Amino acid sequence: MIKMKLGLIGDNILSSSAPAFHVKAAQQHNIELSYELIIPKRSGMDFTAALDYAKNAGLRGINVTLPYKEEAFQQAQTAEQHTQKLGALNTICFDGDILSGFNTDFTGFLKSYQNIRGSQPAGNVLLIGAGGVGRSVAFALLELGVSKIWLFDKNPERACHLTDALNRQKHDIAWTIAEDLPERVNGVLKCSPAGMYGYASLPFAQSAFPADFDWAFDAVYQPVETSFKKLATARQAEFISGFDLFFWQGVDAFRIFTGQEIKDVASLRLALFEKVHHSTQAGQADQV
16 A cells, blocks of 8 residues: 655644545545644744655645745746746645645636636636735636736735736736725635634625626635625625635645546545535634
8 A cells, every 4th residue: 555645734724624635535546645734833833844844754745725825836846837927836746855836726726617617708807815825716717718807905015916917917907905896797706714714704894895796706615605605695696616626626736746636536525525514514614
């Protein structure tokens, strides 16, 4: 039996479903897998020290979550063109002294969108959150026929950095502040931690959201029923769950770590969804 060690670096990950995902996937391939949660803020480490710890502990690779996805980009080599452009990554493999970085949020969101909306263009969208996952989703939108992006983040400097990066790829991207949010868009995407345990339920007042939109995405998947999902459903918008992103980015990460495609995607998805739903009922809330 093959043995492998993986891990996750992040600050709010105690109830993450990433360990269950990779352990269950490994069982399909006769891999004995352990998965460690590495929390820098609890252990007094910075991200670089946490990365060194993972490497020296013999891990094959790590997943990275907030708030370290952009910092991770500075630490690893990236061969994929889309990862080089977007400036954030969530997956690192250790190959001797070489750290290879990937962004499966980008590919995972593409699959999530296409599974729900097919080839429909994204249209004009409001994107809330310019952090690591927001950057990944923004660049994925450029592949999905987006016409215009209104970008909102509570950190204006971070929003401007992402806007500049997007404009280098496509020139009709707009950044706006909360007071100038559009009244009508095709899609609203919430890539902020609002709705997670310990955070406000919405990034701003419900009345500030566009009055009308056709589709929506929430990066938070625990709890399953977020306040934003309820808002989007009430406005009859087609909804893409953060669980979809979590699942498909995990499928891509597992292939990167092991070199193997998951054999039974459907059964793994069902098992993971049941676990996430149970965790939600137990009052846990977190995000990979």
